[in-house]
Amino acid sequence: MASESGGGAGVGAGAGASPSAGRAAFRRPIASLLAERGLETLIRLSGVSAIVFVLAIFFFIFREAAPVLFSPGFKLSEFLFSTQWFPTSVSNVRYGTLALTIGSLSVTGVAIALAVPFGLGAAIYVSEFCGPKLKETLKIVIELLAAIPSVVWGFIGLTVMSRITIALTGTPVGVNLLNGGVILALMSVPIIVSIGEDALKAVPDSYREAALAMGANRWQAVYRVLIPAARNGLLAAVLLGVGRAVGETMAVLMATGHAVNVPHSLLDSVRTLTANIAAELGEAPAGSDHYRVLFLTGTLLFIITFAVNLCADLAIRGVRRR
Amino acid sequence: MRNASFAGSAAARWIVAASLLMGGCGGQKAATPTPTATTIQVKGSDTMVNVAQAWAEEYKKVAPEVDVEVSGGGSGVGIAALEKGTIDIADASRDMKPDEIEQAKKNTGKEPKEFIVAYDALAVYVNKDNPMEEISLEQLAQIFAEGGTATKWSQVGVKIPGVSDDEIVRVSRQSSSGTYEFFREHVLNKKDFKLGSRDMNGSKEVVELVAGTKTAIGYSGMGYATPDVKMLRLSTKAGQPPVAATAANALDKSYPLARSLQMYTLGEPQGEVKKYIDWILSPAGQKIVEENGYVPLPHGQ
Numbered sequence: 024m025a026s027e028s029g030g031g032a033g034v035g036a037g038a039g040a041s042p043s044a045g046r047a048a049f050r051r052p053i054a055s056l057l058a059e060r061g062l063e064t065l066i067r068l069s070g071v072s073a074i075v076f077v078l079a080i081f082f083f084i085f086r087e088a089a090p091v092l093f094s095p096g097f098k099l100s101e102f103l104f105s106t107q108w109f110p111t112s113v114s115n116v117r118y119g120t121l122a123l124t125i126g127s128l129s130v131t132g133v134a135i136a137l138a139v140p141f142g143l144g145a146a147i148y149v150s151e152f153c154g155p156k157l158k159e160t161l162k163i164v165i166e167l168l169a170a171i172p173s174v175v176w177g178f179i180g181l182t183v184m185s186r187i188t189i190a191l192t193g194t195p196v197g198v199n200l201l202n203g204g205v206i207l208a209l210m211s212v213p214i215i216v217s218i219g220e221d222a223l224k225a226v227p228d229s230y231r232e233a234a235l236a237m238g239a240n241r242w243q244a245v246y247r248v249l250i251p252a253a254r255n256g257l258l259a260a261v262l263l264g265v266g267r268a269v270g271e272t273m274a275v276l277m278a279t280g281h282a283v284n285v286p287h288s289l290l291d292s293v294r295t296l297t298a299n300i301a302a303e304l305g306e307a308p309a310g311s312d313h314y315r316v317l318f319l320t321g322t323l324l325f326i327i328t329f330a331v332n333l334c335a336d337l338a339i340r341g342v343r344r345r
Numbered sequence: 346m347r348n349a350s351f352a353g354s355a356a357a358r359w360i361v362a363a364s365l366l367m368g369g370c371g372g373q374k375a376a377t378p379t380p381t382a383t384t385i386q387v388k389g390s391d392t393m394v395n396v397a398q399a400w401a402e403e404y405k406k407v408a409p410e411v412d413v414e415v416s417g418g419g420s421g422v423g424i425a426a427l428e429k430g431t432i433d434i435a436d437a438s439r440d441m442k443p444d445e446i447e448q449a450k451k452n453t454g455k456e457p458k459e460f461i462v463a464y465d466a467l468a469v470y471v472n473k474d475n476p477m478e479e480i481s482l483e484q485l486a487q488i489f490a491e492g493g494t495a496t497k498w499s500q501v502g503v504k505i506p507g508v509s510d511d512e513i514v515r516v517s518r519q520s521s522s523g524t525y526e527f528f529r530e531h532v533l534n535k536k537d538f539k540l541g542s543r544d545m546n547g548s549k550e551v552v553e554l555v556a557g558t559k560t561a562i563g564y565s566g567m568g569y570a571t572p573d574v575k576m577l578r579l580s581t582k583a584g585q586p587p588v589a590a591t592a593a594n595a596l597d598k599s600y601p602l603a604r605s606l607q608m609y610t611l612g613e614p615q616g617e618v619k620k621y622i623d624w625i626l627s628p629a630g631q632k633i634v635e636e637n638g639y640v641p642l643p644h645g646q
Contacts, residue, residue, distance in 0.1 A: 186557070
């Protein structure tokens with residue numbers, strides 16, 4: 024219907040006389056038809072461009088990284104499985120990213136463990152249990168929380184949160200895995216809540232009514248009907264939250280202590296892949312091994328998220344088949 | 346409805362991938378705007394960033410038509426930008442290396458020129474509650490270098506009151522820092538740092554972390570001292586008399602980690618850049634060095 028409004032008054036009248044859109048199209052001027060075709064192509068292009076962009080980004084990052092794979096000073100096994108990261112050493116350069124990968128995964132893990140229950144819980148509360156006035160207030164506040172820039176979160180992590188961490192745990196250094204995880208969780212929760220709430224809202228009211236009519240109480244309706252019905256949307260909410268956590272750079276750079284270290288407890292400092300790229304890319308001479316290894320680290324990050332997304336996708340399909 | 350939400354989650358995945366990549370590449374600096382005739386771009390050392398800002402602000406009063414833009418990132422970042430010719434002046438708390446000079450000549454056809462603008466004592470900081478007063482370079486290497494054996498304060502003979510876990514918390518700098526390289530060269534004898542140190546992104550952050558952590562030890566410019574931290578006196582070897590990090594000891598080089606702070610330009614500086622550097626070297630510019638806690642050049646240099 025929207026495309027018809029461009030066709031002029033005569034067409035509008037024609038469409039009013041005969042409800043069938045197919046017959047109305049016969050009377051439309053050529054220009055209008057062409058415009059519609061053009062628009063369709065444009066929309067299709069924008070859709071396809073997402074794929075093109077992702078492939079192009081991957082290609083350019085990998086192109087910057089690829090030459091180092093054949094460099095004599097570089098071993099892929101060392102890159103993936105060694106914890107020794109000495110990119111600027113005078114005597115013995117080593118490019119082992121295992122500690123950084125573990126750092127990224129552990130901070131993300133802590134963040135997910137905190138953010139997913141809180142985020143989904145808050146989404147269910149906002150969508151199903153709270154009154155309309157409180158709901159509006161909560162939604163505005165949560166959206167405000169999502170708008171705080173990451174460097175501000177990092178600053179909070181470095182100053183306020185790290186002192187709280189010291190006070191609560193008695194650890195000597197406040198900038199550590201737990202501190203970074205809490206900051207990341209605070210950053211992901213608003214995303215999980217607002218998208219999760221949208222997903223629950225999209226479940227038709229007839230589902231709720233049917234569940235209640237069958238004698239389910241509100242909790243049973245949520246648990247047995249709404250969550251399964253909104254499954255895909257909720258998973259998207261969690262994935263977007265996780266995506267922010269894995270890709271976050273500035274906040275973790277400031278809040279985790281930036282130490283190349285395989286963590287043995289929640290109170291150890293770590294360094295993440297993203298923070299490492301941000302801290303070192305500026306000084307690495309373009310074209311040097313160090314520069315290319317940092318791009319390879321970017322490729323590694325890309326592969327990690329790709330794997331996470333693929334697993335999530337397969338999981339959804341598995342659930343759906345059952 | 347099912348279709349709609351599936352499309353939503355598919356879109357979400359692309360957004361995840363894209364945002365991840367943007368996060369990953371966040372470190373790449375955006376291109377600096379093209380300098381006009383009256384803008385001087387200065388970049389580099391975090392040690393010097395405070396004094397460089399103070400110079401820029403004061404110079405605005407001397408020459409209002411000239412804008413001096415200062416940014417940090419570390420000596421390595423400034424030198425890398427100078428090699429590409431994107432800035433006018435690189436601040437550095439270490440000397441430019443021969444291969445960096447070669448690279449700059451190859452890229453721009455000009456020879457980098459060095460100006461020593463101030464002196465600094467690279468101070469070793471501990472928390473104010475730490476009873477330690479002095480340390481030798483050998484002990485520092487035992488604490489900071491790869492293969493060094495000191496990991497607990499008791500191993501260097503220090504008992505910090507009110508602390509149950511006396512593991513030494515090493516506070517270091519990111520690898521683009523000139524201070525990092527200076528410390529590695531003069532304290533660790535070019536050996537590598539022990540992994541697991543907290544690598545801070547600025548001189549000030551080092552002092553802040555040491556101020557908040559009783560068991561920490563770190564190094565930073567003497568200009569960043571606060572009442573919550575203590576500068577240790579340094580000796581080259583255990584048994585030799587320790588020297589305090591003071592202006593006089595930095596100037597006569599009796600302090601083991603005395604160093605110069607310098608500015609680099611491409612070729613002989615011209616026009617406004619030359620005027621700016623001349624002003625920094627003048628008594629007016631050197632007064633600001635002193636106000637920021639560093640050591641001004643001796644008269645007649």
